[in-house]
Each structure stands twice: as structure tokens, then as C-alpha cells.
Amino acid sequence: MKFLIIFSLVITQFLTAPFFVQAKEKNVSMQQIKNEVNFKVLVPKRLPKDLQMNIKPYPPTEYGKPTKFTMTFTKNKQFVFNIQExxxxxxxxxxxxxxxxxxxxxxxxxxxxxxxxxxxGHLLIWIQNGTVIEMDSTLSKEKMLEIAQSVE
Known part of the structure; x- marks a missing residue:
């Protein structure tokens, strides 16, 4: 029971946190993110058709640089998945x-x-080239892994 409560809280955090950021921060370009963060930015190369991507940096630290960012992928304004790095x-x-x-x-x-x-809700997490990548979605495990395998 304790595991189920902790696990539900962790999943809820991953599935809802990016939405709060979106309300506060403006969209930025991928180049802006690459110039601002101090880690390697990785992007999926194979995506489902007709997705739109919005990039939101988290509020900057006291040093003025964001420590993480979220890419939100939507289709017809409906949430498909997030990738946080x-x-x-x-x-x-x-x-x-x-x-x-x-x-x-x-x-x-x-x-x-x-x-x-x-x-x-599902969460896929891994470390690639020194970057923690968290993907949250309601897509199938197979589809999430297919997208994840295309990240470079």
C-alpha cells in the first residue's frame, strides 16, 4: 500500500509538473535552449505525424540559467507527450x-x-550523454520506446 501511494505521487508529479510551467513561461526555440542550458540537449527524430512542439524552460536559477526544460508535443491542441531534460x-x-x-x-x-x-499514465526515464530524459504520456509502452530510441 505504501508503495502504491508513493508511486502514485511520483507519477502525478511527472504528469502534472510541466503544465504549471507552461502557464508561467513563454515558448522558446530549440536554439535558445541549447544556448542557455549546461547539458546536452537531445531531441526525438522519429515522431508521430502532425505533432506540434512547444518548448518551455523552467524558471532560471540564481545564476540566470534554466536547469531543465520541457518539450510538450500536441496534436490538434491535445496533449500527446512531454519530454523533460x-x-x-x-x-x-x-x-x-x-x-x-x-x-x-x-x-x-x-x-x-x-x-x-x-x-x-506512463513514465519512461533514462540517462543519455549526461542528460536525464523523462518522457510522460498515455501512449503505449511500445510507442514511447520507439520515440525514445530516436532521441539524439
Missing amino acids: RKSNQKELDKDVYSYGQPVSINGNRGYFLTSGHKD
Whole structure:
């Protein structure tokens, strides 16, 4: 029971956090993000048809640079998935909560696929080239992995 409560809270955080950011921050270009952050920016190259992408940086730190950002993908103004990226501390995936997920390999990197017990929401998390990538969506595991494999 304790696991289910903790797991639900973690999934809820991942599925809702980017929406709050979108209300506060303006869209920026991919080039602006690449110029601002201190980690490698990675982007999926194979996407479902007719998706629109909006990029939102999180509020800057005291040093004036955003520490993470979110790419939100929509189709006909309906949410499809988010990808959030931030610099890795290389121990990101050692958190106990991820041990409850299904281990996956994404571009040769260890990752985890987690499913919420109550909302059809999924989380896919992995580290690639020093960047933590979190994808949240209601897409199938297979579709999420297909998109994730195209990230470079």
C-alpha cells in the first residue's frame, strides 16, 4: 500500500509538473535552449505525424540559467507527450522508486518504464550523454520506446 501511494505521487508529479510551467513561461526555440542550458540537449527524430512542439524552460536559477526544460508535443491542441531534460548527476536512476519500474534499454542506456495504477499514465526515464530524459504520456509502452530510441 505504501508503495502504491508513493508511486502514485511520483507519477502525478511527472504528469502534472510541466503544465504549471507552461502557464508561467513563454515558448522558446530549440536554439535558445541549447544556448542557455549546461547539458546536452537531445531531441526525438522519429515522431508521430502532425505533432506540434512547444518548448518551455523552467524558471532560471540564481545564476540566470534554466536547469531543465520541457518539450510538450500536441496534436490538434491535445496533449500527446512531454519530454523533460536536465543535467544528470549519474545517480539519478539509483532511486528506490525506479526499482519498481520495468528495466529497459534505450540507445544502449539503462532506463525504466513505470505505469501509474490509476490513470493510464506512463513514465519512461533514462540517462543519455549526461542528460536525464523523462518522457510522460498515455501512449503505449511500445510507442514511447520507439520515440525514445530516436532521441539524439
